[in-house]
Amino acid sequence: MPEAMGFFTDTTVCIGCKACEVACKEWNQLPAHSGGRREMSGDSYDNTVRLSGTEWRHVKFIEQFHEDRHTSGDRWLMMSDVCKHCVQAGCLEVCPTNAIIRTEFDTVVIQSDACNGCRLCIAACPFGVIDINPVSHTAQKCTLCYDRLQNGMEPACSKACPTDSIRFGSIVELKKIADQRVSQLHAQGEMRARLYGADDKFLGALNSFYLLVDNPEVYGLPANPKLPTRNLRLSSLLSTAGAFLMAMLGIVTLRKRRMDAMATSPASFDA
Amino acid sequence: MPDTFFTTSPHWRWYIVLYFFIGGIAGGAFVIASLLQLFGRPEDRPVIRHGYDIAFAGTVVSGLLLTVDLTQPLRFWHMLIRSNVGLPMFKPWSPMSVGAWGLLLFGAFATLAALGTAAREERWQWRPLRWRPVRALGSGVAARIVAVVGALLGFFLAGYTGVLLAVTNRPVWGDTHWLGVLFLISGMSTGAATLILVSLWRRDANAGTLAWLSRFDRNALVVELLVLVVFIISLGSVARVLVGWWGFVLLLSLGAGMVLPLFLGHGQSPNLSRLIRPATLVVVGGLLLRMAIVFSSETFSRGGGTGIGVP
Numbered sequence: 001m002p003e004a005m006g007f008f009t010d011t012t013v014c015i016g017c018k019a020c021e022v023a024c025k026e027w028n029q030l031p032a033h034s035g036g037r038r039e040m041s042g043d044s045y046d047n048t049v050r051l052s053g054t055e056w057r058h059v060k061f062i063e064q065f066h067e068d069r070h071t072s073g074d075r076w077l078m079m080s081d082v083c084k085h086c087v088q089a090g091c092l093e094v095c096p097t098n099a100i101i102r103t104e105f106d107t108v109v110i111q112s113d114a115c116n117g118c119r120l121c122i123a124a125c126p127f128g129v130i131d132i133n134p135v136s137h138t139a140q141k142c143t144l145c146y147d148r149l150q151n152g153m154e155p156a157c158s159k160a161c162p163t164d165s166i167r168f169g170s171i172v173e174l175k176k177i178a179d180q181r182v183s184q185l186h187a188q189g190e191m192r193a194r195l196y197g198a199d200d201k202f203l204g205a206l207n208s209f210y211l212l213v214d215n216p217e218v219y220g221l222p223a224n225p226k227l228p229t230r231n232l233r234l235s236s237l238l239s240t241a242g243a244f245l246m247a248m249l250g251i252v253t254l255r256k257r258r259m260d261a262m263a264t265s266p267a268s269f270d271a
Numbered sequence: 272m273p274d275t276f277f278t279t280s281p282h283w284r285w286y287i288v289l290y291f292f293i294g295g296i297a298g299g300a301f302v303i304a305s306l307l308q309l310f311g312r313p314e315d316r317p318v319i320r321h322g323y324d325i326a327f328a329g330t331v332v333s334g335l336l337l338t339v340d341l342t343q344p345l346r347f348w349h350m351l352i353r354s355n356v357g358l359p360m361f362k363p364w365s366p367m368s369v370g371a372w373g374l375l376l377f378g379a380f381a382t383l384a385a386l387g388t389a390a391r392e393e394r395w396q397w398r399p400l401r402w403r404p405v406r407a408l409g410s411g412v413a414a415r416i417v418a419v420v421g422a423l424l425g426f427f428l429a430g431y432t433g434v435l436l437a438v439t440n441r442p443v444w445g446d447t448h449w450l451g452v453l454f455l456i457s458g459m460s461t462g463a464a465t466l467i468l469v470s471l472w473r474r475d476a477n478a479g480t481l482a483w484l485s486r487f488d489r490n491a492l493v494v495e496l497l498v499l500v501v502f503i504i505s506l507g508s509v510a511r512v513l514v515g516w517w518g519f520v521l522l523l524s525l526g527a528g529m530v531l532p533l534f535l536g537h538g539q540s541p542n543l544s545r546l547i548r549p550a551t552l553v554v555v556g557g558l559l560l561r562m563a564i565v566f567s568s569e570t571f572s573r574g575g576g577t578g579i580g581v582p
Contacts (some may be wrong), residue, residue: 019553021318030355044467049280050279090440093364093365094362094364094365094366094367094438094439095362095365096350096360096362096365096367096368096371097346097349097350097353097354097360098353098360098362099349113354114346114349114354114355115343115346115349116341116342116343116344116346116347116349117341117342117343117346118340118350118367119281119282119283119339119342120281120365120367120435120439122279122281122282123278123279123280123281123283123439123440123441123444123445124278124438124439124440125278126274126275126278126440127277127278127407128277129277129279130279131279132282132342136341137342138342138343158465184452203282217272217277220277221277222274222275222276223274224274225274225440226274226278226440226444228438228439228440229364230454231434231437231445231448232364232366232434232437232438232446234448235433235434235437235438235448235449235450235451235452236434236451238448238449238451238452239430239431239433239434239451239452240456241452242430242451242452242455242456242494242498243426243430243455245494246302246426246455246456246459246491246494247302247306247422247426249487249490249491249494250302250303250306250310250487251306251310253483253487253490254306254307254310254311254483255310255379257312257313257479257483258310263313
């Protein structure tokens, strides 16, 4: 049994070159954005905008600048975003067709030929990773290059990353590297450096985890992502109570009507 | 920022809104028809028949709506059968998986109930309706079993759609536990209102039955109103998503679809023709309710992605 594999993304060394995006598109034969039409988002240097069914990697550009753009501490934050391959994955949990599976590498993969496009996984993912691919008409996202992993190769994005911002390897090894890097940054005075998703505080840990230097929300990441089934038990109980109330309401009022009728006429009704 | 604001819309639009609406009416109509069958009087029979017919038609339409909403409609059967091994596909913790089986079973019981009442009343000259097993569905123990099991499934169909929305990470839907019970009670109120309208259209219902239906609907509306208020309060800071067009639609649903019918004398009027307006408002209000809840979340754009700010 292979060990758990994943990504450690050190956002402090990302230079926003988008080589990961290009490598991902090329290897996975993903179609161009907007059918190849050139569209500017008008939002920093980011024209991919978001992860989707055809954008499985997305480099976020976060501009932290004052209006005069000369204040000390102004900075760019860049982060190559991808599916988090959660240890407890909300998408896999709710998928009604079992199209979403956990692989031998502890990664999460959507089997396109089993997906029927119900889109529940899109609503269940706490990170907004999954979307419909307009070519296959199925839900799609990063597979952590499952085909490459099965052949002993590194995923295309981490292979292409020129600064090693995206590191691929066994989760155990990656966590050691990540801890060392955080210590190094703290020693250099960057006390805001922290890991996101490396421990099991939420979703049982993320097999694609990050080193951030600001709050997760700044990077478009939820502070405390949750499984969608957290609401299942109480929602079901309240609905059952509502059904009981409505049934009682109907039975009591019909009984009363019957009693009133029997008081005036002996006719009864047997369905 | 709430954690649900970092997610992506599943593009559930009109087909899903209409399914939630029609599925609720189908479930509610069956429950009411079965209550009348089990605890009612002989003169309730026309309304019982309408209830089972609405449930049957509703499940057929629901199945079609759900199928065409899939981005791979020909794979609809993957919900029920595991496509790689041919074994049944069932995940008890996934509301959509349970819902697919629930709709199938409800459809089966709605069919049996509709066939049973048609056979009993000899409405059509269709030979299968004269078969003994089919005729047995119209009366006695078999009819009662169909009514009880079908009613349980009807409650499920009316309410599970709200639970399904709650078991997501989307704004509004995943931020409350009250959508299931809200949809369930709305299914009962819209089911009763639809039965009133169909009965008035067919001109075959007993005045006493209609009066009971109207009172039942009034009671359901009061409960629905309370649950809707609790639902909005339960959203907390997320309720700001409702500030805008879809919040207005929700208010319209509350005002015109719940409060106004109560003031129009719904449940009190001895004049049958005066039931039309409040019943129509209740049905339209049920549709507006589902539109507001589905679209308020659907149109919410993701808070994540690229950000521009100051350190």
